[in-house]
Amino acid sequence: MADRHEAALAAAHLRARAWLDGLEDRPIAPRADAETVKDALGRTLPDEGEDADAVVLRLADAAEPGVMAMGSPRFYGWVIGGAQPAALGADWLVSTWDQNTAIRAVTPGVVAAEELAGEWILDLLGLPPTSDVGFVTGATMANFTCLVTARDAVLRQAGWDAAHDGLAGAPRVRLVVGAERHDTVDHAARMAGLGAPRVVEADDQGRIVPAALAGALADGMGPAIVVLQAGNLHSGAIDPLAEAIAIAHREGAWVHIDGAFGLWAAASPRTRHLTEGLADADSWTTDAHKTLSVPYDCGIAIVADARALRASMGMTAAYLQTAASVDHADPHDRVPELSRRARGVPTWAALRSMGRSGTIALVDRLAGSASRLAIGLAQLPGVEVLNDVVFTQVCAALDTDERTDAWAEALRTAGDAYASSSRWRGRSVLRFSVSNWATDDHEVARTLAAASRALATVR
Numbered sequence: 001m002a003d004r005h006e007a008a009l010a011a012a013h014l015r016a017r018a019w020l021d022g023l024e025d026r027p028i029a030p031r032a033d034a035e036t037v038k039d040a041l042g043r044t045l046p047d048e049g050e051d052a053d054a055v056v057l058r059l060a061d062a063a064e065p066g067v068m069a070m071g072s073p074r075f076y077g078w079v080i081g082g083a084q085p086a087a088l089g090a091d092w093l094v095s096t097w098d099q100n101t102a103i104r105a106v107t108p109g110v111v112a113a114e115e116l117a118g119e120w121i122l123d124l125l126g127l128p129p130t131s132d133v134g135f136v137t138g139a140t141m142a143n144f145t146c147l148v149t150a151r152d153a154v155l156r157q158a159g160w161d162a163a164h165d166g167l168a169g170a171p172r173v174r175l176v177v178g179a180e181r182h183d184t185v186d187h188a189a190r191m192a193g194l195g196a197p198r199v200v201e202a203d204d205q206g207r208i209v210p211a212a213l214a215g216a217l218a219d220g221m222g223p224a225i226v227v228l229q230a231g232n233l234h235s236g237a238i239d240p241l242a243e244a245i246a247i248a249h250r251e252g253a254w255v256h257i258d259g260a261f262g263l264w265a266a267a268s269p270r271t272r273h274l275t276e277g278l279a280d281a282d283s284w285t286t287d288a289h290k291t292l293s294v295p296y297d298c299g300i301a302i303v304a305d306a307r308a309l310r311a312s313m314g315m316t317a318a319y320l321q322t323a324a325s326v327d328h329a330d331p332h333d334r335v336p337e338l339s340r341r342a343r344g345v346p347t348w349a350a351l352r353s354m355g356r357s358g359t360i361a362l363v364d365r366l367a368g369s370a371s372r373l374a375i376g377l378a379q380l381p382g383v384e385v386l387n388d389v390v391f392t393q394v395c396a397a398l399d400t401d402e403r404t405d406a407w408a409e410a411l412r413t414a415g416d417a418y419a420s421s422s423r424w425r426g427r428s429v430l431r432f433s434v435s436n437w438a439t440d441d442h443e444v445a446r447t448l449a450a451a452s453r454a455l456a457t458v459r
């Protein structure tokens with residue numbers, strides 16, 4: 001059996017090593033588009049098969065020109081973490097073991113690592129230790145998981161059993177969000193049958209305005225969910241959690257916090273003050289594939305009331321041989337999926353490899369690099385940093401949208417550093433999201449040099 005895998009795994013190892021070795025210096029953006037890669041892969045399904053190692057080598061040869069070097073320490077696009085070594089190694093084992101991680105008694109080896117990872121995350125973030133933790137594909141699905149749980153819970157409180165009676169005829173659940181929530185909150189809400197949210201004002205950094213939240217909640221009756229944000233993807237700002245949670249709870253609302261990357265501010269004594277009040281919410285979203293630099297895909301849904309999560313996500317079937325009890329749910333009782341890979345295991349490996357001090361150092365390094373990047377960018381001629389850099393995001397712009405876009409394009413084309421473009425507060429911006437475990441002072445200096453060279457090409 002092992003012999004049958006040997007050549008394919010050796011080929012994969014060889015090409016993975018070459019990819020990782022080249023990551024620091026290769027141009028970051030892909031050089032081939034998807035159609036070119038299809039040509040290189042071969043478009044027609046051949047009649048005859050091919051040896052496994054040849055398939056792996058064919059894939060590496062054909063696809064690599066189209067692979068973005070997202071693991072580069074100078075990659076700042078969207079909000080994308082790298083893959084730190086222990087997590088990557090563990091991820092290989094997860095694929096090799098190929099455990100269908102649905103049932104505790106069936107795959108105890110990987111469930112143990114996932115459950116420990118969940119406990120450690122609660123500890124690092126200062127969240128209630130009795131919360132339950134589900135490993136999903138990303139923050140979008142974590143938001144979905146938590147919003148479905150919230151919906152069912154507030155309806156239950158209003159005397160409506162959504163699990164039995166569905167949503168038709170149910171009291172309307174009011175969903176209240178800040179003007180700069182992430183778009184996936186609306187997407188998750190739509191999938192959860194909550195419809196469009198009531199949007200309340202945000203301040204100049206994108207933080208929800210507590211008085212506006214209070215007004216919106218007072219302006220209606222019935223079950224309510226409030227979604228707050230820890231980490232605005234343009235500014236990195238975190239909503240005034242303590243005040244907003246108190247307002248929402250006074251009105252009987254469930255409070256969910258989308259902290260896809262910003263929840264990790266709570267792990268470090270240097271940034272923890274930004275998240276004051278965090279633990280008083282009812283549910284939280286975060287990602288391991290962002291700040292923690294765990295390979296895709298791993299999102300984390302956390303719910304303070306474990307019974308509520310299991311009431312919404314749990315299921316039974318005679319053939320599954322589940323052993324779920326109130327004390328120990330099965331993994332599938334915490335997430336929408338039944339079958340899934342053991343995606344929490346690389347998170348365990350990342351945390352075990354860094355330890356508490358290393359995790360704090362990671363958060364500090366990302367925030368510190370963002371702050372140094374902002375200082376350096378602001379010293380470049382004509383560059384303005386638009387946000388207060390409190391965590392890991394930096395938005396920079398030139399005097400006109402055209403010049404900003406040209407600067408961004410020149411930077412990406414040169415290939416030494418990659419930041420993505422966006423629009424924020426009515427302007428084109430070049431966004432630097434510092435989310436890779438390997439970004440440090442040296443890489444920040446290289447990034448600033450690349451940004452300066454790109455700027456020189458803009459008329």
Ligand SMILES: Cc1ncc(COP(=O)(O)O)c(C=O)c1O
Binds near residue numbers: 137139233259
């Ligand atoms: C605040 C916030 N929420 C949700 C998401 C969506 O995350 P994912 O792509 O992991 O689903 C992001 C992505 O950047 C984000 O920044």
